[in-house]
Amino acid sequence: MYVGGRSSCITAITEEVAMTIFHFGKHTVPFADIHDINVEYRYHDNEIYVDLELNGGVQLSLNLPDSLTFMEQFIKKIREEKDIPLDVKSQQAVEA
Numbered sequence: 001m002y003v004g005g006r007s008s009c010i011t012a013i014t015e016e017v018a019m020t021i022f023h024f025g026k027h028t029v030p031f032a033d034i035h036d037i038n039v040e041y042r043y044h045d046n047e048i049y050v051d052l053e054l055n056g057g058v059q060l061s062l063n064l065p066d067s068l069t070f071m072e073q074f075i076k077k078i079r080e081e082k083d084i085p086l087d088v089k090s091q092q093a094v095e096a
Contacts, residue, residue: 031077037050037051047064050070
């Protein structure tokens with residue numbers, strides 16, 4: 001099943017964790033439902049596009065603005081889970 005079209009993104013705050021949910025018409029997608037991510041980038045055009053594969057085999061292709069939003073939130077999620085500060089060089093200087 002392929003779900004296309006323009007997507008939008010909102011963040012819902014729960015008591016313990018901020019969970020990002022993407023909306024595609026009547027569809028909502030939390031990070032936990034994402035099975036795989038394919039990123040296509042065009043360096044000289046300053047473009048990046050994300051295709052998501054969800055549990056159950058559904059595939060979603062995000063447009064440029066939503067691809068950027070997704071990647072920003074995904075990188076933030078990785079930093080939080082791996083406890084990597086935003087400014088690694090400043091953190092390394094403090095530790096030295």
